[in-house]
Amino acid sequence: MRVRFAPCLVIAAAAMLPLLLDPRGYWIRVLTITLLFAAMAQAWNIVGGLANQISLGHAAFFGIGAYTSTVLLVKFGISPWLGMLAGGALGGLAALVIAIPTMRLQGHYFALATLAFGEVMRVIANVWTSLTGGPGGLSVPFAPPSFAAYSFKLLRPHAYIALVALIVATSIFKAIRRGAMGYRLRAIRQNTAAAEVIGIDTTRVKLEAAVISGALTAMLGTLYAQVAVFFDPDTVFGIASISIRIALIAIIGGIGTAAGPVIGAFFIIPLEEIMNSLLSSRAAGLSQLVFGVVLIAVILWQPRGFVTLFSAWRARLSHGRAP
Amino acid sequence: MSLLQAIIDGILVGGVYAVISIGLTLVYGVMGIVNFAQAEFLTIGMFVAWFAWAFLGLDPVIAAPLSFAVAFAIGWVVQGQLIARVLNAPSVAQIFLTVGILIVIENGSLLLFGSQFRSVTTSYQTSSVSLGPLFVSVPYLIAFMMSLVCGIALWWFMRASWFGRAMRATAQNPAAARLMGIDAELMYRIAFALGVGLTAFGGAVILPYVTVFPGVGSQFVVLMFTVVVLGGLGSVAGAVAGGIAVGIIQSMSSLFFPIQLQNLVLFIVFILVLAIRPQGLIGASR
Numbered sequence: 001m002r003v004r005f006a007p008c009l010v011i012a013a014a015a016m017l018p019l020l021l022d023p024r025g026y027w028i029r030v031l032t033i034t035l036l037f038a039a040m041a042q043a044w045n046i047v048g049g050l051a052n053q054i055s056l057g058h059a060a061f062f063g064i065g066a067y068t069s070t071v072l073l074v075k076f077g078i079s080p081w082l083g084m085l086a087g088g089a090l091g092g093l094a095a096l097v098i099a100i101p102t103m104r105l106q107g108h109y110f111a112l113a114t115l116a117f118g119e120v121m122r123v124i125a126n127v128w129t130s131l132t133g134g135p136g137g138l139s140v141p142f143a144p145p146s147f148a149a150y151s152f153k154l155l156r157p158h159a160y161i162a163l164v165a166l167i168v169a170t171s172i173f174k175a176i177r178r179g180a181m182g183y184r185l186r187a188i189r190q191n192t193a194a195a196e197v198i199g200i201d202t203t204r205v206k207l208e209a210a211v212i213s214g215a216l217t218a219m220l221g222t223l224y225a226q227v228a229v230f231f232d233p234d235t236v237f238g239i240a241s242i243s244i245r246i247a248l249i250a251i252i253g254g255i256g257t258a259a260g261p262v263i264g265a266f267f268i269i270p271l272e273e274i275m276n277s278l279l280s281s282r283a284a285g286l287s288q289l290v291f292g293v294v295l296i297a298v299i300l301w302q303p304r305g306f307v308t309l310f311s312a313w314r315a316r317l318s319h320g321r322a323p
Numbered sequence: 324m325s326l327l328q329a330i331i332d333g334i335l336v337g338g339v340y341a342v343i344s345i346g347l348t349l350v351y352g353v354m355g356i357v358n359f360a361q362a363e364f365l366t367i368g369m370f371v372a373w374f375a376w377a378f379l380g381l382d383p384v385i386a387a388p389l390s391f392a393v394a395f396a397i398g399w400v401v402q403g404q405l406i407a408r409v410l411n412a413p414s415v416a417q418i419f420l421t422v423g424i425l426i427v428i429e430n431g432s433l434l435l436f437g438s439q440f441r442s443v444t445t446s447y448q449t450s451s452v453s454l455g456p457l458f459v460s461v462p463y464l465i466a467f468m469m470s471l472v473c474g475i476a477l478w479w480f481m482r483a484s485w486f487g488r489a490m491r492a493t494a495q496n497p498a499a500a501r502l503m504g505i506d507a508e509l510m511y512r513i514a515f516a517l518g519v520g521l522t523a524f525g526g527a528v529i530l531p532y533v534t535v536f537p538g539v540g541s542q543f544v545v546l547m548f549t550v551v552v553l554g555g556l557g558s559v560a561g562a563v564a565g566g567i568a569v570g571i572i573q574s575m576s577s578l579f580f581p582i583q584l585q586n587l588v589l590f591i592v593f594i595l596v597l598a599i600r601p602q603g604l605i606g607a608s609r
Binding site for chain 1: 351357405408409413414415416417418419420422423424425426427429430431432433434437438537541544545548552556581583584586587590591593594595597598599601
C-alpha cells in the first residue's frame with residue numbers, strides 16, 4: 001500500500017501541537033474540542049457523506065454517550081472507559097431504533113425526522129430528572145488522576161485521546177468508503193432502485209451505516225463529557241450547538257471526503273472561539289450572527305466544501321496550470 | 324366536558340397554527356425547498372407587532388398586516404438574493420442555507436432587542452365568553468378569527484387571482500409555465516414572501532397570549548413541521564387540517580401529560596407520520 005505523505009504530516013503536526021500549547025491554557029481546550037468535533041463530523045460523514053442522508057439529529061447519539069458514561073460513573077463508580085463502551089452500545093441501539101422507521105426517507109424528509117429525534121432525546125433528558133438531573137445538568141465527579149479512571153490533572157492527555165479518536169474515526173470512514181459497504185452506500189446515494197436491482201440489500205446497508213455512525217458519535221460524547229466536566233440536556237442534545245454544527249463541519253470541509261471533516265473542524269471551531277472571545281463581551285449574539293453569515297457565504301460560494309479548493313491547488317501544482 | 328373544552332381550545336389554537344405553517348408548505352409546494360428558517364419569521368412578526376403596540380399603541384391584531392408587510396419585504400429580498408441561488412443545488416446546500424438564515428435572524432434579533440421576554444397587555448387578554456358549560460378564551464377566539472380571514476384571503480388569491488393561478492402553474496411545471504409567459508422567478512419571490520408574511524401575521528395575532536423573545540421561533544419549529552407533514556408537505560388545504568389536528572393533539576395531551584411532555588407527544592406523532600406516510604395523512608393532492 002502506498003504511504004500517503006500529506007495525512008502523515010498532518011498527524012505529526014497535530015501530535016506536536018499539544019506539546020507547544022500551554023497545558024493549563026485556553027487553546028489546548030480549543031484544540032481538544034476541535035479534534036473531537038472533527039471525529040464526530042467524520043462519524044456523521046459515514047451516513048451523511050457516503051449515503052447522502054443528511055442527519056440533523058446526531059446530538060441524540062452524542063448526548064446518549066455523554067449521559068451514559070457519566071450516569072454510570074456517578075451512580076455506580078464505573079470507569080468512563082467502560083461507560084464509553086456502554087454508551088457506544090446504547091448509541092448504536094438508538095441509531096437502529098430511529099433508522100428503522102426513517103431509512104426510506106430522503107433529502108428534506110430524512111433531515112426533518114432526525115431533527116425531531118434529537119429533540120425527543122432532549123425533552124426526555126430534561127424530564128427524566130431522577131436519572132439525568134434534569135435541566136440543572138450533571139457534573140462528572142472528581143477522581144484521583146489516573147488513566148484507568150480517565151482523570152487527568154492537565155488537558156494534554158485529553159488532547160491526545162481526542163487525536164487518537166479522530167484517527168480511529170477517520171480510519172473507520174476510509175475503510176468503509178474503500179470497502180464493499182462504501183460501494184453499496186454510494187450506489188444507494190445515486191439510485192436506490194437501481195441498487196436494489198443489482199442485488200444490494202439497501203435496508204441492511206443503511207442500518208449498518210447508521211449503527212456504526214451512531215455508536216461512534218456516542219463514544220465521542222463520552223470523551224466530550226470527560227473534557228467538559230459539566231453539561232446539561234440543552235448543551236449535549238442541542239440542535240444548533242451539536243447536530244447542526246457536526247453536519248456543518250463535514251459540509252464546509254467537504255462532504256463525503258476523509259479530509260473534509262478535519263478541514264471543516266479546524267476552520268469552524270477556532271473561528272467560533274475567536275469570535276466568542278472577541279465579540280461576546282461587546283454584544284450577545286454577535287459571534288453567532290457572524291457564524292451564520294459565514295455559513296451562508298460558504299454555501300453560496302463553495303457549496304461542495306473547502307476540500308475542492310485543496311484539490312484545485314493540487315491539480316494546479318501537478319499540472320503546472322489552472323485546472 | 325373537559326374533553327370537549329380541550330377540543331374547542333385545540334381548534335382555536337390550531338387555526339392559528341395552520342396560518343403559521345401555510346407559508347412552509349406553500350414554499351415547498353412551489354419550489355421544493357424546506358425553509359428551516361420559517362419559524363424565525365414568526366419571531367419577526369411578533370417583534371413588529373410588539374413595537375407597534377409599545378410605540379404606536381396599536382393592538383397586535385391591528386398591527387398584524389404591518390407584521391405581514393415587514394416579513395413580506397424581508398422575504399422578497401431573502402428569496403431574490405439567497406434562496407434563488409440554490410434552487411437547483413443539492414438538498415444539502417438548500418437545507419444549510421436556510422439553517423444559516425435561521426442563525427442570522429435569531430442572533431440578529433438577540434443583538435438588536437436583547438434576550439428579555441416582552442409581552443403586551445390588552446383589554447381582552449384574560450376575558451372569556453361562556454358557551455353553556457364551556458369557556459371560549461377571547462384572545463384565542465380573536466386569533467382564530469383573524470387566521471380564518473387570512474386563510475380565506477389566501478384561498479381566494481390562489482384560486483381566483485391571476486398571480487395565484489400563475490403560481491400554481493409554476494409549481495406544477497416551471498418550464499411549461501415559462502412558455503406561457505409566466506415569470507417563474509417572480510412567482511418564487513411572491514410565494515416565498517407571501518409564505519413568510521403569513522407566518523409573521525400569525526406571530527402578531529398570537530402575541531396577546533405568547534411572550535416574545537429572540538428564541539421564540541425555535542419553540543415553534545417542530546410544531547410547524549408536524550403541521551405540514553401531517554397535511555402533506557406542499558398541500559395548503561392539508562396544512563389547515565394539519566394545524567387543527569396539531570392544536571387538538573396538543574390540548575388533548577395537556578389533559579393527560581405534564582406540560583414538558585406535550586412537545587414529546589408532538590415529536591413522536593411527527594416521526595411516526597414521516598415514517599408511515601411521508602406524503603401526509605390528510606389530503607394527498609397539492
